[in-house]
Amino acid sequence: MMNTNKVVASLADKMSASIGHRADLEIGDVRKIDGKTAHFLLAFASDRPPTSADLNEFFLKRYNAQVVPYAATAKVWLDHKVVTVVAGILNITREYEDIKRSKMVPVIAGYSYLDVPMQETYAVQERGGKKVLVKKVKDDIMAIVSARKAAMQDATFSTPATKTFAHLAKASGLMRFLADPEKGDMVRCMNDDKTFDGEVLSSSDEEVKVKSSEGGSVTIPKQAVLEVLKKGSDSQADRLKAQEDYYSKAYGSPEYGKELVRGK
Secondary structure, three states, X not given: OOOHHHHHHHHHHHHHHHHOOOOOOEEXXXXXXXXXXXXXXXXXXXXXXXXXXXHHHHHHHHOOOOEEEOHHHOEEEHHHOEEEEEEEEOOOEEEOOHHHHOOOEEEEOOOEEEEOOOOEEEEEEEEOOEEEEEEOOXXXXXXXXXXXXXXXXXXXXXXXXXXXXXXXXXXXXXXXXXXXXXXXXXXXXXXXXXXXXXXXXEEOXXXXXXXXXXXXXXXXXXXXXXXXXXXXXXXXXXXXXXXHHHHHHHHOOHHHHHHHHHOO
């Protein structure tokens, strides 16, 4: 019997070699983090996981260099043939000295400036101990994604239900806790275009407060939690497991103990 999956994978490899980029990459799902960044889930058919160069090429072509992936956030889920990665609207920076060189007009002196010929506003930020100008982004990343989808009549958003964050959460251990991280959980997060690992100090319906492993704490939207690395000892999952074990021993039936705690 013909192995359809191997045939598809082989065809994808041949197409990629002939056209110069990964033809098998498809957008399965997108989760908004904030106005300028989102968490993408890409499906692939080849037996060869996509590289950072593959991801860069994919986003470059799909979004005309408007949206770029953050390679450090990429994670391959080989069993599911998907890769998750955070991407954001291209963040253009210029030297602080451009204020004088380009004769920029102050919007708020010392904080933001307007490049009159380009009609672009730049904010003053400090990066690596040096002042730089960062272009203010008006676009919303999901608007860019939606517009591109409509323009292409995007068939790649019609991928199977198994290529979504919801399915990945159900099928991948700790990922099932992604939507509701709890106090004590160790998580990987995104903030100010950077990833960091930390411990959840508190969690509400919309936000989580996370203590960074490098010190300090920050409050971020729940969508900025990219991965649950380890459940805390006081997590709901542990409490449910403890209750399940208690009733299993009390009634002499693990099946009945599980049913009492978690339902049928």
